[in-house]
Amino acid sequence: MIAIKTVMVTGADGFIGRNLAGALAGLEDVEILRFDLGNAREELREMAEVADFVFHLAGVDCSQDVEEYDAGNRRLTEELVACLRQVGRKIPILLSSSTEAETEHPYGRSKRGAEAAVLGYAKDTGAPVFVYRLPSVFGKWCLPNYNSLVATFCHNIANDLPITISDPGVTLSLVHVDDVVGEFMGQLEGKFGPQLPVAALLSENHWTPYAVYPVYPLKLGQVADLLYYFKAGRDNLTIPNVGDEFTRKLYCTYLSYLPENRFSYPLRAKAAAGSPFVEFFRTPDRGQVSVHVLKPGSTMGNHWHHSRCEKLLVASGRGVVRLRTVHADKVLAYFVSGGNPEVVDIPSGFAHHIQNLGDTDLVMVLWANKPFDPECPDTILLEV
Numbered sequence: 463m464i465a466i467k468t469v470m471v472t473g474a475d476g477f478i479g480r481n482l483a484g485a486l487a488g489l490e491d492v493e494i495l496r497f498d499l500g501n502a503r504e505e506l507r508e509m510a511e512v513a514d515f516v517f518h519l520a521g522v523d524c525s526q527d528v529e530e531y532d533a534g535n536r537r538l539t540e541e542l543v544a545c546l547r548q549v550g551r552k553i554p555i556l557l558s559s560s561t562e563a564e565t566e567h568p569y570g571r572s573k574r575g576a577e578a579a580v581l582g583y584a585k586d587t588g589a590p591v592f593v594y595r596l597p598s599v600f601g602k603w604c605l606p607n608y609n610s611l612v613a614t615f616c617h618n619i620a621n622d623l624p625i626t627i628s629d630p631g632v633t634l635s636l637v638h639v640d641d642v643v644g645e646f647m648g649q650l651e652g653k654f655g656p657q658l659p660v661a662a663l664l665s666e667n668h669w670t671p672y673a674v675y676p677v678y679p680l681k682l683g684q685v686a687d688l689l690y691y692f693k694a695g696r697d698n699l700t701i702p703n704v705g706d707e708f709t710r711k712l713y714c715t716y717l718s719y720l721p722e723n724r725f726s727y728p729l730r731a732k733a734a735a736g737s738p739f740v741e742f743f744r745t746p747d748r749g750q751v752s753v754h755v756l757k758p759g760s761t762m763g764n765h766w767h768h769s770r771c772e773k774l775l776v777a778s779g780r781g782v783v784r785l786r787t788v789h790a791d792k793v794l795a796y797f798v799s800g801g802n803p804e805v806v807d808i809p810s811g812f813a814h815h816i817q818n819l820g821d822t823d824l825v826m827v828l829w830a831n832k833p834f835d836p837e838c839p840d841t842i843l844l845e846v
Contacts, residue, residue, distance in 0.1 A: 466493050467491055467492050468493045468514050468515075469486060469494055469513065469650065471494060471517045471519065472516070472518050472519055472538075473497075473558075474496035476520070477605060478599060478642060480603050481642075482519070483496065485643050497520065498520065506541060506542055506545045507545040510545040510548075514553065515553070516546070516555040516556070517650075518555055521538070522569075523560075524608055531568045531569045531572040532568070532571075532575070535575065536573075536575030539557070543583040552589035553589055554589060555592070557591070557592070559595045559596070560573050560597075563577060581593065593669075594672045594673065596673075597677060598637070599637055599639050600613065601638050601639030603639075604639070606719070612636065612685060612712075616716045619716070629682065630683025630684075632681065632682045634681070634685065635679055637678070638678075638711045641674055676707070688712055692716045692717075696727045698744075699729075699742070700743065700746070701745045739754045739828070749833070751827065752828050753827055754825075755825050756781065756817075756823065758823070760817070763846070766788055766810070768810060769810055770830055770831060771830070771831050773806070773829040774808060774827075774828050775803065775827045776800050776824065776826050777827055778825045779799065780819050781798055781820065782797050782817050783806045783808070784816075785813065787811060797819075813845070813846045815846045
């Protein structure tokens with residue numbers, strides 16, 4: 463029988479809370495207790511009595527009322543800690559704080575107050591605590607026009623709204639929500655060794671908070687430029703360099719802010735040397751992908767390239783790929799079908815054609831090492 467671990471998540475309906483709850487829901491041995499704005503304060507004790515681990519993510523990040531910071535951060539944390547003390551068990555607690563706790567802004571002071579409450583709980587009870595000071599977190603489900611420039615920029619650019627940049631040279635320190643959740647889940651599962659030695663550190667009046675890595679230092683203007691590049695990709699069919707870790711995460715984030723009626727977009731049919739195709743996407747460093755549909759009995763190709771090579775994969779239908787070097791008469795034949803996925807490499811210097819041998823459309827996916835350029839097609843007609 464699986465032992466069920468009861469995990470309490472405060473701020474479960476918030477940005478990080480939703481992402482964390484989604485990850486916790488995938489664990490068979492975890493029951494989630496959610497505390498948020500709709501819960502009464504007395505429910506804190508009820509949940510604390512049965513919780514085996516507490517993720518304290520609730521708090522006030524952005525407010526016109528200075529008192530709301532103190533109430534939503536310091537005082538709420540003190541109430542939670544009081545409930546944990548009364549339970550009489552050493553319940554681990556992970557606090558999501560902020561790097562703003564190092565400032566004298568009312569928000570920063572309220573976060574330091576929350577940290578002090580959690581650290582005092584650890585010192586008095588010996589309970590494991592994990593205090594994280596996070597920089598700006600970005601990712602899916604972050605509320606735009608609130609406290610995240612990345613979320614606001616993603617939302618506005620995806621919805622054809624303007625953005626305001628007062629200083630494009632300002633550097634943001636960013637972490638991705640999936641990295642935050644991965645770190646938090648690791649603490650729940652005990653992957654990162656012993657907890658913060660709070661009692662010893664407090665005696666010296668200093669301590670070191672936990673941090674999430676990697677941290678991406680990006681200028682505000684760079685982030686905006688990337689987002690506009692993502693947006694333009696639908697028109698010029700470019701795909702960003704997802705080999706870059708930050709670009710990959712930001713692109714995934716941007717797509718999550720698309721309006722629901724704009725998830726799809728049309729592609730335009732083109733022609734290269736008499737062969738119709740629909741270009742799917744192109745990249746600056748990974749080539750081009752296109753889709754070709756060949757009618758029964760038809761043939762496409764009968765040409766060769768100097769510096770263009772291709773990979774062909776049949777998605778459905780039945781056909782043959784024939785190749786021969788331009789310096790010889792020997793013809794190579796590769797029979798292909800959607801029922802037997804097989805990639806055919808088409809090297810440069812080989813004349814080639816594809817013939818539909820079936821009675822249905824032959825649907826092919828073609829990758830080329832460089833996008834087709836009608837101004838410089840690099841396509842020389844030659845019968846196979």
